[in-house]
Structure formats: structure tokens, C-alpha cells
Amino acid sequence: SYVLTQPPSVSVAPGETARVTCGGDDIGVKSVHWYQQKPGQSPTLVIFYDSTRRPGVPERLSGSNSGNTATLTISRVEAGDEADYYCQIWDTSNDQWVFGGGTKLTVL
Amino acid sequence: EVQLVESGGGLVQPGGSLRLSCAASGFTFRSFWMHWVRQVPGKGLVWVARISGDGTWTYYADSVRGRFTISRDNAESTVFLQMSGLRAEDTAIYYCARDDSPSLPYWGHGTLVTV
Numbered sequence: 001s002y003v004l005t006q007p008p009s010v011s012v013a014p015g016e017t018a019r020v021t022c023g024g025d026d027i028g029v030k031s032v033h034w035y036q037q038k039p040g041q042s043p044t045l046v047i048f049y050d051s052t053r054r055p056g057v058p059e060r061l062s063g064s065n066s067g068n069t070a071t072l073t074i075s076r077v078e079a080g081d082e083a084d085y086y087c088q089i090w091d092t093s094n095d096q097w098v099f100g101g102g103t104k105l106t107v108l
Numbered sequence: 109e110v111q112l113v114e115s116g117g118g119l120v121q122p123g124g125s126l127r128l129s130c131a132a133s134g135f136t137f138r139s140f141w142m143h144w145v146r147q148v149p150g151k152g153l154v155w156v157a158r159i160s161g162d163g164t165w166t167y168y169a170d171s172v173r174g175r176f177t178i179s180r181d182n183a184e185s186t187v188f189l190q191m192s193g194l195r196a197e198d199t200a201i202y203y204c205a206r207d208d209s210p211s212l213p214y215w216g217h218g219t220l221v222t223v
Contacts (some may be wrong), residue, residue, distance in 0.1 A: 033211040090210035097155040
């Protein structure tokens with residue numbers, strides 16, 4: 001089955017740029033979607049189809065996908081961005097929906 | 109406004125059964141596939157199952173296939189997850205989510221199952 005690999009944690013100072021990666025075999029040919037989950041809350045879709053922001057999501061959040069890595073980039077990080085972030089793909093070869101293990105973003 | 113409200117979670121003994129429900133509103137329920145996704149508290153998201161709009165097609169994660177059954181009642185706008193042969197490792201928060209393939213833009217608040 002398809003595996004998505006994320007770093008367990010990323011730390012960044014306020015105002016800096018955070019990059020959360022999502023690795024997978026030739027992931028660049030797949031559509032990758034990103035969810036943000038704050039403590040005690042349900043996941044929220046923030047980026048879909050690699051780089052499309054959901055309405056209401058700040059332009060500071062952006063996505064890219066190429067080769068074996070998809071990346072969620074958060075520019076000018078704010079304290080409110082502190083959350084867990086998950087990547088997700090739909091593995092159509094066997095109709096399995098796959099999530100990465102999640103990355104905890106800490107704002108220092 | 110799309111709303112998904114799960115219920116039915118609770119404490120169950122290993123080997124036992126439980127049926128979760130997810131009541132949907134704010135959209136044409138029968139037009140959408142629906143999912144169950146679970147999360148061990150403090151851990152990551154794990155996809156569990158998916159069902160087509162008319163209930164004809166179902167897909168499962170390997171970890172639950174043969175033990176869990178996803179179904180739906182379109183007249184009641186509700187999706188179910190029948191869980192049997194429960195194990196300690198099934199302990200998790202169970203979320204239902206609407207399928208806007210290939211992503212899941214709408215999630216419920218979740219219901220906790222403890223085995």
C-alpha cells in the first residue's frame with residue numbers, strides 16, 4: 001500500500017517560513033491535500049489539488065508537489081498556525097485513502 | 109451549512125460490537141460518498157472506510173476489513189459504521205467525513221470509542 005512520510009515535528013520562529021514535507025513514491029503525479037488540526041478540534045482541509053487554497057485560508061499557506069515530495073509552505077508564521085498538519089492522497093489503484101503520519105508545527 | 113454529527117461511541121469490551129452513526133444535513137446526502145476516519149488520541153489520522161452515494165460500493169482499510177461494515181440510510185441522511193470483533197487497537201476517535209473527491213472538506217466532531 002502507498003505510504004506518505006512526514007517529519008514528526010517542525011519548529012519555526014514567528015515571522016519565519018515553515019515547510020512541511022510529505023514524501024511518497026512519485027507523489028508528484030498524484031493530487032495531494034493538506035489538513036490542519038488544532039488541539040481538540042476536527043481536521044480542516046486547507047489545501048487541495050496540491051496548491052489550491054480553500055476559501056478563507058490565508059494566502060500565507062501554499063502548496064507544491066513534484067517528484068517524490070509535496071510541500072506545505074507557511075509564510076510569515078503566526079502563533080495561530082501552531083497545529084498538526086496532515087497530507088492525504090487517494091490511491092486510486094486500490095481505492096484506499098492514505099494520510100501521512102502528521103507533522104506538529106511549533107511556533108517558538 | 110454542511111453539518112455532520114457522529115454518535116454511538118462508548119466503552120466496549122474486547123470482542124464486542126458497537127454501531128456508530130453520523131447524521132448529515134445541509135447538502136443532498138445521497139449525492140455524496142461518505143467516509144469514516146479514525147484517530148487514536150494524540151496520534152495521526154487513519155482512513156477506515158468509504159461508501160458510495162447509493163450504498164452500492166464500499167471500501168475498507170485492511171485493518172478493519174471483515175470486522176467493520178459501513179452502510180447508509182439516505183432517507184434519514186445517516187451513515188453508519190458497524191464494528192464487531194473490537195480490539196484494543198480500535199480505540200480511537202471516529203470521524204465521519206463527506207467525500208468531495210479527492211479530498212474531505214467536511215468533517216464531524218468525532219465520537220470516541222474505547223475498547
